[in-house]
Amino acid sequence: xxxxxxxxxxxxxxxxxxxxxxxxxxxxxxxxxxxxxxxxxxxxxxxxxxxxxxxxxxxxxxxxxxxxxxxxxxxxxxxxxxxxxxxxxxxxxxxxxxxxxxxxxxxxxxxxxxxxxxxxxxxxxxxxxxxxxxxxxxxxxxxxxx
Amino acid sequence: xxxxxxxxxxxxxxxxxxxxxxxxxxxxxxxxxxxxxxxxxxxxxxxxxxxxxxxxxxxxxxxxxxxxxxxxxxxxxxxxxxxxxxxxxxxxxxxxxxxxxxxxxxxxxxxxxxxxxxxxxxxxxxxxxxxxxxxxxxxxxxxxxxxxxxxxxxxxxxxxxxxxxxxxxxxxxx
Numbered sequence: 001x002x003x004x005x006x007x008x009x010x011x012x013x014x015x016x017x018x019x020x021x022x023x024x025x026x027x028x029x030x031x032x033x034x035x036x037x038x039x040x041x042x043x044x045x046x047x048x049x050x051x052x053x054x055x056x057x058x059x060x061x062x063x064x065x066x067x068x069x070x071x072x073x074x075x076x077x078x079x080x081x082x083x084x085x086x087x088x089x090x091x092x093x094x095x096x097x098x099x100x101x102x103x104x105x106x107x108x109x110x111x112x113x114x115x116x117x118x119x120x121x122x123x124x125x126x127x128x129x130x131x132x133x134x135x136x137x138x139x140x141x142x143x144x145x146x
Numbered sequence: 147x148x149x150x151x152x153x154x155x156x157x158x159x160x161x162x163x164x165x166x167x168x169x170x171x172x173x174x175x176x177x178x179x180x181x182x183x184x185x186x187x188x189x190x191x192x193x194x195x196x197x198x199x200x201x202x203x204x205x206x207x208x209x210x211x212x213x214x215x216x217x218x219x220x221x222x223x224x225x226x227x228x229x230x231x232x233x234x235x236x237x238x239x240x241x242x243x244x245x246x247x248x249x250x251x252x253x254x255x256x257x258x259x260x261x262x263x264x265x266x267x268x269x270x271x272x273x274x275x276x277x278x279x280x281x282x283x284x285x286x287x288x289x290x291x292x293x294x295x296x297x298x299x300x301x302x303x304x305x306x307x308x309x310x311x312x313x314x315x316x317x318x319x320x
Contacts, residue, residue, distance in 0.1 A: 033318045053300040066320045085319040100275065109313070114287070117280035117305060127275040129305040135315025143275075 024074050025123065026146040027101065029082045029091055031067035034060035035137035046144065050126050058130070058138060070146075076101055086110055087131075089141055099123070100145065107131060107141060121145060158187050275303040287311050 028046050034054065040062035043051045047063055054063055067084030069091075076096025082089040088108040095102045100122040107115040107129070114132060121127050123145040131139035153170045156162050162170055174180045274296050282290040290309040297304065 035318075050300070050302055053297065053302045056300075057295075057297075057302075057304055066318060086313075086317045102278075109311075109317070112286060113283055114310060115280070115282055115307065117292075118278040119303075119305070120276040120278060122273060122275040122303075124273060125275040125301045125303060127277075127303050127305070130307050132307075132310040133312040134317045135313075137315075137318060139318075 024072055026070055026072050027091070027093075027121065028142075028144045028146050029069050029071070029080070029089055030065050030142045031082055031084045031087050031089055031131075032140040032142050033064050033066050033134065033137050034058050034140050035062050035064075035135075036060050037062045046146075047142065050128070050142070050144075054128070054140070057128070058140065060138065063140070073101065087139065091143070100125075103143070105129070105141070105143075119143075158184050274298060274301060277303060277305050280305055280307075282307065282310065 030044075030046060032047065036059075041064060043054075043063050044065045046065070046068070047054065051063075055061065067082050067087060067089070069080050069082035069089075071078060071080040071091070073093060073096070076093050079090065079092040082091070086109060088110075090106040090108065092104040092106075093101050094104055097120075100120055103119050103121050105115075105117050105119060106113060109132070115129070117129065119127055121143055127143040129141040131141055133139075150173070153162065153166070153173075157167070157170055171177065276296075277294045280292040280294075282292060284290075287310045290307060293306045293308075295304040295306060
């Protein structure tokens, strides 16, 4: 009897935690400057899991976050802005599915729209957008469901 | 003088004579009962001698020989037909097992491939992020192009732009 009760409680707790973790997830969006330097700084923790991919795809040895935003999504309809001094990434979430979030992304240089895209951000797959060349480096936009 | 037991045994075997016999007979408390017992012992002795002598072995070699003969007689000699039958039955059981295993494996593989083919596209689309559409301002960057990479190995989706307006290094400021 006691064992059954404990089992029911455990299952209920697990389901509650699971559903809670499904209901609210954090999306990290960042403006990242990729450069080749003599002594590269350590990669920011948000990018650690895709460090190898970034270096392989873009050929740079240093990735620094110049603007970022962490947004906790509850309804999947939120919008937010990640900004640096000159750039702004506006993210507009337009719904959540089992696979992830449908996002409308707009990259601004000051008030000028450079790029607009609509993407489905998977909960298990980061999204990287190659932005404009900035000096000797490259602006990257990175979105990750944490 | 012999003790009573020894004298009793000797009397039963008719080994007592003369004075020893008369003294022993005189010492018996119940002579008719003793005579009856002697007769019974003689009858039993005769029976045992008769029965045991029929199965007695002369020596170990003879016994072993008899035993081997018995084993040889009782073990059926394998004939050609018998051997063929044995081989045939083994041949049937092993191939049957092999065939059953192969058929089961084939069915499993067919179903696995079918299910995987059916599920893979959906799984991949759920697994990787997707770029649904992308647009670059043609006024600002008239020669810009976009392409999409889905690197399944790294689980990363990349929107690759070329020809965007290049900016001075000052724009890298935080």
